[in-house]
Every structure is written in structure tokens, then in C-alpha cells.
Amino acid sequence: MLSQPRQFNKTTLGHLFGAVATLFVFSVSSFGQTAITAWTLGSSNAADSTAYGDTFRNETFNVTSFTAGTTKFVDSSATATYIRRSGAGGNSNLWMVQNGSTNDLRGMNPSAGTLADVLSGNNVLQGGNDLFVNTGGSPTTVNTNVERVDFAWAGGFTTVGDQGFAVFDRGSNDGFQIAVITGWDSVNNRPTAYGATKEVAATSYGANLAADWVAGGGTETTFTATALRFTTDTTLTTLTSSESVAGGMGGVFISFADLGIADGTTVYGYSIMATDVTNTLANMVDWTNASYYPTNTPDSAVGSIDLAGFNGRRFVPEPATYGAILLFFTVAAIAVRRRQLAVPVKVRAGR
Numbered sequence: 001m002l003s004q005p006r007q008f009n010k011t012t013l014g015h016l017f018g019a020v021a022t023l024f025v026f027s028v029s030s031f032g033q034t035a036i037t038a039w040t041l042g043s044s045n046a047a048d049s050t051a052y053g054d055t056f057r058n059e060t061f062n063v064t065s066f067t068a069g070t071t072k073f074v075d076s077s078a079t080a081t082y083i084r085r086s087g088a089g090g091n092s093n094l095w096m097v098q099n100g101s102t103n104d105l106r107g108m109n110p111s112a113g114t115l116a117d118v119l120s121g122n123n124v125l126q127g128g129n130d131l132f133v134n135t136g137g138s139p140t141t142v143n144t145n146v147e148r149v150d151f152a153w154a155g156g157f158t159t160v161g162d163q164g165f166a167v168f169d170r171g172s173n174d175g176f177q178i179a180v181i182t183g184w185d186s187v188n189n190r191p192t193a194y195g196a197t198k199e200v201a202a203t204s205y206g207a208n209l210a211a212d213w214v215a216g217g218g219t220e221t222t223f224t225a226t227a228l229r230f231t232t233d234t235t236l237t238t239l240t241s242s243e244s245v246a247g248g249m250g251g252v253f254i255s256f257a258d259l260g261i262a263d264g265t266t267v268y269g270y271s272i273m274a275t276d277v278t279n280t281l282a283n284m285v286d287w288t289n290a291s292y293y294p295t296n297t298p299d300s301a302v303g304s305i306d307l308a309g310f311n312g313r314r315f316v317p318e319p320a321t322y323g324a325i326l327l328f329f330t331v332a333a334i335a336v337r338r339r340q341l342a343v344p345v346k347v348r349a350g351r
Contacts, residue, residue, distance in 0.1 A: 033198070033200060033252060034253050035250070035253075036166065036251030036253055037067050038067040039063055039251070040065045041124070041211060042064050043059065044059070045058065046108075054104070054105055055103060056105050056107065056108065057104075057215075059108075059215075060108065060121075060125065063166075063168075065318075066315075072166070073315065074314075074315060075313075076153065077120075077312055078312030081117075081150070083115055083119075084146070085144075086147050086295050087145055087288070089145060090146065090232075091144050091230060093128065093130055093131070095126060095128070095306055097247065099215055100215075102226050102242060102243070103226075107123060108125075110126075110228075112236075113236055114234065114235065115128060119149060121310075124168060124308045124310045126308075128307045129306050130303070130305075130306065131304075132305065133299045136298055136299030147295075148271050148272070148277075148293070149271065150190075150269060150271045152184065152269035154186075156266045156268040159265045159266075161255060163256055163314060163316045164253055164257075164258070165253075167252055167272065168251040168308035169308065170308060171247065172205040172249065175199065175201050175204075175305070176273065177197055177277055179194045179197035179270060179273070179281075180269075180270050184268040184269075191268070193281075195261055196261050197279040198259055200254065206250060207221070208248035209249045209251060224246065225244070225245050226243070226245070272305075273287075273293070278293075
């Protein structure tokens, strides 16, 4: 009768699949909190306009992809942005890249919009200045009352470990906290639960990113911006003061794996807040509770993030990353199968 086929060498098989498993784990775990080292930008340029005595060039620099370990691309965008304030009133503070002088600005004219519009406006030529500062800041004395910013996806989406969010900061020197929204009240448009939170240090950004910050000047890693202070968030119509501030842009990518969010989890977006917020998940929902969201956040790395106006985007790795993993598994499976078929079969005599 025919004997049982000889078993494939278990040691070799173990080594092969161990290598495959190692590659897979590395491919996922390498998408953690990572400094963004390069980017590609799209651009557009509309007609100039004026407001507050300033000239706006109405230009847009939008991020189409960036490199943080590997290349990431925009997959989807939030459907809404919410500015969460501790009480009524408070300022709205913006920054915008200068085109040579304090009153000649490259970004989009904000006079018909809000702070939320600027933060989700797909434009790194402008953003929010000293966003969470309650005392001090630029320009003059800041009291934003802003405790948190929520970027929400209607209906939510399911997570994959190596996907995530990117945060860009003018100055590359401000820490923040990011939290993933896992429950959402669609009637009152507010989070009901958070699945994870992470503090990102002010040193997480790496070197400044290069762009044509000075129009027509090639590429630079620094620029001068104008900080603009408005009286309210309802409309950006009343400008009270402005001043020049130094600039440079850094970015950091935070993956779902880095946040500890399991694959397949339904999330509804993410929140960004100052580092002095008590980040116990159960306490984070109510941004008006001063026990957890301090209302005296100083002008320091704690709350002075100068968030670029490019937020509420989910990023995914380049397709080649997934293709390489699939190819490795396929090749490994074929190799194992061929080895098994090549094992000789012994024929024994009858009993």
C-alpha cells in the first residue's frame, strides 16, 4: 500500500511563515506616530480680493500625499467641523502666509466664513493661531474659549490599523492631544464616546516641510505669516488686531494602530485638544466641564497649536504597500505547495 506522504520539514515551514508574519507585523506597526518628512501639494489661484484693508491672493495649497515612513494618500474627508467653546464669546485667531507684507496675504479671504471653515478649508497657507489659548498668545491678548475641535464623518467608517490622521502645525513646535470618536449623537451633533486618546509631543514633527512659501521664490522651509484676531467665531467680519509671526510647517501622522484602535472598529471622526485636558475617556465628552477642560490654558506648547487649515482627512498607505504584503503571502503559499508536491512518495509492499 502507499505510505503517508512525508511531512514537509516543520522547521523550514516555521521559518518561512515566521518571516511572512514578521513582514506583516512590521508593515502594520511601522505606521505609528511618525513625523511627516515630505509632501506633495496641489495648488489653485483665484482672483485677488480685499477685506479689513488687507489684500488676499486667494491661493490654495492642498496636501495630496505625504511621506511618513511610507507614502500616504487622502482617502476621505470629514463632513463637518465643530469648534467647541467653554462659553459664549471668545476670539477667533487665524494665521496666513504673507506675500511680502503684513497686509498682503496669500490665503483665502476669510471674511465670509468661520474658524471652522478655515480649519477644514484644505489649505496649508492658513490656519488657526494659538488655537486653545485662554490667556496670552498672539495677536495681543487671546481668549478663544476654544477647548476642542471635532472633525466628524457622517455615518462613520471602519478602521484599518495602518490608516489614520495627519496634523500640521505652523512652527512645528506645539503639542496636542488627539482622540478617536466612537459614538456620535447625530441629533445634537456631538460625540458620545471616545475609543482612544493620545498625547503628541511638541517634538514629534521633525524638520520643516518645503514649499513655495514666498511666491515665485522657489521652495523654502520657513515663511512669515500674519496673525489675525477676530472678535467671534460666528463670522470673521470684525478684525481687531494683526501682527507678523514666524513660520515653518511640520506634520505628524497618527495611525489607528498607534492609537490602539482594533481593525474594523466604527469611528465617527477625531477630536484635537490642548495637552492640559484630562484625557480619561469617560471625562472627555463634555468640553464645558472645567474640571477636565481647563479654562486658563496658557500661551505655551500646552495649548498654542497653530493648526494648519488642512484637517478632517483620513489617510491610507499607497496601494503598493498592500500589494507587496499580498504578493509576499502569495509567493510563500506557492513555495509551500510546490515543496509538498515535490516530496517523494514511498511505495511499500503488501502485508
